[in-house]
Amino acid sequence: xxxxxxxxVGLLTAAGIYLVLRRRTFPVILGTSLLSYAVNVFLFASGxxxxxxxxxxxxxxxxxxxxxxxxxxxxxxxxxxxxxTAVVVMxxxxxxxxxxxxxxxxxxxxxxxxxDA
Amino acid sequence: MNHLLIAPxxxxxxxxxxxxxxxxxxxDLQRIFSLASNVLLVAIAMALAVQAADGTxxxxxxxxxxxxxxxxxxxxxxxxxxxxxxxxxxxxxxLYAVGSKWDERGANFHPLFLFQMMGIIGAFLTGDAFNxxxxxxxxxxxxxxxxxHGGGARRFQAGVQYVVFNLLGSxxxxxxLGTIYGVTGTLNLADLAVRVAExxxxxTALIRVGAIMLLLVFAIKASLxxxxxxxxxxxxxxxxxxxxxxxxxxxxxxxSILRIYTLVFGPDVAVVEGLVDSWxxxxxxxxxxxxxxxxxxxxxxxxxxSFGAITSVGTLLTAIALFTPEATAAALYYTVHSTLAAAAxxxxxxxxxxxxxxxxxxKPVMAQSGLISVLFFxxxxxxxxxxxxxxxxxxxxxxDAARDNTLAVWVWAVILTSSLITIMGFARAGTMxxxxxxxLPRDDSMAEPEIEVEHRHGGDGARTAPTPALPFVAxxxxxxxxxxxxxxxxxxxxxxxATANDLFAPQAYIETVLANRDRPVSDPDPDEAADYNAGQDxxxxxxxxxxx
Numbered sequence: 001x002x003x004x005x006x007x008x009v010g011l012l013t014a015a016g017i018y019l020v021l022r023r024r025t026f027p028v029i030l031g032t033s034l035l036s037y038a039v040n041v042f043l044f045a046s047g048x049x050x051x052x053x054x055x056x057x058x059x060x061x062x063x064x065x066x067x068x069x070x071x072x073x074x075x076x077x078x079x080x081x082x083x084x085t086a087v088v089v090m091x092x093x094x095x096x097x098x099x100x101x102x103x104x105x106x107x108x109x110x111x112x113x114x115x116d117a
Numbered sequence: 118m119n120h121l122l123i124a125p126x127x128x129x130x131x132x133x134x135x136x137x138x139x140x141x142x143x144x145d146l147q148r149i150f151s152l153a154s155n156v157l158l159v160a161i162a163m164a165l166a167v168q169a170a171d172g173t174x175x176x177x178x179x180x181x182x183x184x185x186x187x188x189x190x191x192x193x194x195x196x197x198x199x200x201x202x203x204x205x206x207x208x209x210x211x212l213y214a215v216g217s218k219w220d221e222r223g224a225n226f227h228p229l230f231l232f233q234m235m236g237i238i239g240a241f242l243t244g245d246a247f248n249x250x251x252x253x254x255x256x257x258x259x260x261x262x263x264x265x266h267g268g269g270a271r272r273f274q275a276g277v278q279y280v281v282f283n284l285l286g287s288x289x290x291x292x293x294l295g296t297i298y299g300v301t302g303t304l305n306l307a308d309l310a311v312r313v314a315e316x317x318x319x320x321t322a323l324i325r326v327g328a329i330m331l332l333l334v335f336a337i338k339a340s341l342x343x344x345x346x347x348x349x350x351x352x353x354x355x356x357x358x359x360x361x362x363x364x365x366x367x368x369x370x371x372x373s374i375l376r377i378y379t380l381v382f383g384p385d386v387a388v389v390e391g392l393v394d395s396w397x398x399x400x401x402x403x404x405x406x407x408x409x410x411x412x413x414x415x416x417x418x419x420x421x422x423s424f425g426a427i428t429s430v431g432t433l434l435t436a437i438a439l440f441t442p443e444a445t446a447a448a449l450y451y452t453v454h455s456t457l458a459a460a461a462x463x464x465x466x467x468x469x470x471x472x473x474x475x476x477x478x479x480k481p482v483m484a485q486s487g488l489i490s491v492l493f494f495x496x497x498x499x500x501x502x503x504x505x506x507x508x509x510x511x512x513x514x515x516x517d518a519a520r521d522n523t524l525a526v527w528v529w530a531v532i533l534t535s536s537l538i539t540i541m542g543f544a545r546a547g548t549m550x551x552x553x554x555x556x557l558p559r560d561d562s563m564a565e566p567e568i569e570v571e572h573r574h575g576g577d578g579a580r581t582a583p584t585p586a587l588p589f590v591a592x593x594x595x596x597x598x599x600x601x602x603x604x605x606x607x608x609x610x611x612x613x614x615a616t617a618n619d620l621f622a623p624q625a626y627i628e629t630v631l632a633n634r635d636r637p638v639s640d641p642d643p644d645e646a647a648d649y650n651a652g653q654d655x656x657x658x659x660x661x662x663x664x665x
Contacts, residue, residue: 020285025277032284039291046299070298073247077291080254084287087261088280094265095273104281106274106350 005045012038025092025102032088036081043074119168122177122190125161125200125238128154129231137228148215151227155208158234162201169197172615174629176244183633184244185305191244191630194616195449199241199372202453203365205598206460207234209591213464214358216587217471222267222356229266233259233362240369244630246297246304249373250290253338257283260366263359264351275354282347286337293330300324307630309381310623313388321388328382328389332397335377338370339430341397342404348427349411353419357467360422361460367430368452375437375445379620380627384440397438398524402531404431409535412542417475421546422459422466425500428539429455432532436515439522445617447514450609454499454507454602461496461595465489468588469550477546479553488589490551495596497543502536507602512536514610 012034019031047067055068096102132154140146168175169192177190211230213219220226236256243249261283265276298304300323301312316324333344340348348367352360374397382389408431411424433455436448472483483489495506502508512532519528602609619625 020281028281032281032288035285035288039288039295043291043295043298046295048299069304070295073294073298076247076251080251080287083258084254084280084284087258088277088284091261091265091273091276091280094268095270095277098268098273099270101274103274104277106271106278 001049001051005041005049009038009042009045012041023104025096025104028104029085029088029092033081033085036077036085040074040077040081043070043077046070118177118181119175120177121161121164121168122175122192122242123179125158125165125204126190126235126242128158128161129235129238133228133231133235136231137225144221147227148220151231152208152211152215154231155204155211155234158204158238159201159208162197162204165192166197166201168192169194170612172619172625174626176630176632178633184630185303185308185634188248189244189305189630190242191306191626192242193626194612194619195372195376196241198449198453198612198616199368200238202368202456203234203237203241206365206456206595207362209594209598210358210361210460210464212594213361213467213588213591216585216591217358217467218585219267219356219358223265225262226266229259229262230362232256233263235259237365237369241372244306246294246306246309246377250287250294253290253369254287256366256369257287260359260363263362264355266356266359272354272356275350279347279351282337286334289330289337290334293327293334296323296327296330300327305630306377306380307627308634310383310627311631313381314386316388318387324388325392328392331377332374332393335370335373336400339367339374339434340370340404340427341400341434342407342431343400345404345407345427349420349423352423352426352463353417357463357470360419360467361463364426364456364459364463367426368433368456371430371433371437371448371452374434375448375620378440379445380623383621383623394438394440398435398522398528401431401434401438402524402527404428405435405531405535407431409538409542412539413545415542415546416477418466418469418477418546418550419475421477421542422462425462425539425543426459428535429459429500432512432515435528435532436518439519439528441518441521442614442617442621444515444518445620446610446614447511447518449613449616450507450514450602450606451511453609454511454599457595457598457602458496458499458508461492461592461599462500464588464592464595465492465496468492468592473550473554477549479549479556482554486551486554490547492589492592492596493547493551495599496592497547498540499596499599501539501543503540505603507599507606510603510606 016031016034016038019027019034022028022031047070050064050066053064053066055066055071057065092102132150136147136150140150172194175192176184177192178184179188179190181187207230214226214230233256236252236254236259239252240249240256243252261276261280264279265272294304297309300316301309303309303312313324337344337347352363355363378393382393384394405428408424408426408428412421412428415421415424429451433448433451436444436451468489469483473480499506499508502512516529516532519525522528
């Protein structure tokens with residue numbers, strides 16, 4: 001399971017970074033979303049991976065439990081990244097509609113719409 | 118617990134939604150509520166500063182959960198000073214925004230402004246690393262809204278860059294927090310300090326990675342080279358009052374570096390030895406140099422001011438990177454100075470832009486040219502670090518504190534040379550904007566400021582329609598703050614020296630935060646345990662019967 005989770009985080013991060021380095025806003029936004037998925041899984045794993053264990057410490061018996069804190073952190077992180085993605089989509093849409101151009105850089109000599117980025 | 122500690126976070130959190138929901142279409146009432154709560158925040162911050170001035174550390178346990186299990190807010194000299202600086206700066210900026218009617222150019226300026234203050238103040242007060250992340254997000258999401266306030270293609274495009282860059286920074290922040298939590302099992306700063314110091318010396322790889330990632334996050338916020346690319350475009354295209362408020366945002370990054378790398382990953386913590394000090398100082402010096410070159414090379418006044426802000430944050434980080442109490446005291450003094458000076462510069466830049474556009478080029482004489490040029494002159498010499506203002510004192514203190522460092526020659530050379538280049542850059546811009554315009558024939562068709570006549574502003578030889586006085590009051594207020602900082606440099610330095618000594622001897626902070634750590638939670642009751650075990654047994658028996 002560790003190998004699966006670790007490679008999933010690595011793959012998502014790699015894909016996210018690749019997309020973030022693209023020129024148009026749409027792939028960049030997809031890239032930030034992928035990165036936020038990657039970081040959510042990573043945060044989850046930071047409390048150690050345990051399956052079929054309740055997130056409750058048992059004070060009478062020494063039984064396996066999963067760390068509840070990363071779960072709370074992930075929940076917060078999911079909410080925040082979801083909100084941020086919504087904001088970046090709206091801002092990018094605003095930029096596209098007002099400039100008729102969805103290049104991420106502000107260079108005025110950038111290739112016009114339709115050319116391959 | 119002292120509930121005043123949470124008041125500067127709760128107040129904007131209550132007023133901002135109230136403005137959105139109840140006062141949406143009443144700009145005058147919005148202004149009244151926004152300014153009134155801002156004044157109240159200044160008063161609260163002053164009360165907090167008085168309470169913290171004697172060096173006591175106060176802890177506010179949210180929900181009465183003791184640290185390290187719950188989130189704590191911590192008030193010490195450093196956070197009290199930063200909160201006070203934030204509220205005072207915000208008050209001046211708020212006055213400017215109201216006076217220049219920037220707040221009318223788009224929806225929801227005042228709620229966003231209050232949310233932004235809430236995030237900044239929260240970041241300064243929190244004693245928990247994940248809570249720091251949350252407050253970073255609060256201030257960022259408000260700043261996204263403020264950044265694109267008023268709209269326009271360039272502003273939206275700069276906004277996209279700004280949002281994406283900061284989203285990446287937030288992701289990196291989470292990666293860093295996950296790594297640190299994975300190693301130490303805590304995110305409370307005081308508890309982290311204890312546990313990082315206890316880590317075995319051979320088990321350091323992960324915590325070092327976490328420490329460096331965290332530094333990168335704060336370097337993005339503080340626009341440290343090579344992570345400064347977002348700043349010039351964002352600040353130059355943001356609405357002027359917003360850019361002026363953003364002057365404190367780079368300081369949030371600098372504050373976080375100072376807090377975390379003295380408290381948690383301090384200079385004498387073995388596991389992260391040689392990580393921060395060897396990187397931060399050269400990067401900070403390069404930031405100073407790039408900023409100075411940018412000031413000299415800028416063609417637009419907005420970019421000029423942005424690079425001025427980069428230079429000053431580079432100087433500040435240079436002082437922090439020395440990691441000695443003397444240098445930190447100088448850095449804190451310079452923090453106050455550079456925040457006020459940068460904000461004043463952005464406001465002056467906006468006055469020029471409102472009247473004659475963004476290019477640095479001779480144009481027909483603008484309205485109130487004399488008054489604005491005086492403001493520009495004062496703000497420019499303060500930023501460049503010329504005597505007699507506090508910029509000079511701040512740089513002098515930093516240079517003096519760098520004397521014992523092995524890189525002292527570099528620090529002196531870079532800061533002094535870049536000061537010279539900055540002076541030249543500002544002199545060139547000032548000459549172009551204010552002097553050369555007098556040689557041009559006066560052109561009345563040039564667009565006059567489209568500002569409604571509200572207050573009569575006489576006596577300064579204004580040649581055109583009178584303009585509101587409030588923007589000038591706000592800018593003069595900031596500059597008066599600089600003058601006060603110069604006049605009261607002695608008491609101020611005593612305060613910052615005491616703060617720096619606190620930072621490098623964090624035992625009091627750690628002990629106060631963790632004082633209640635062993636407060637008993639109800640002890641296991643033997644009867645209850647017996648009942649529980651009996652219940653378990655019967656449950657498992659039942660399950661066994663069922664499976665049979």
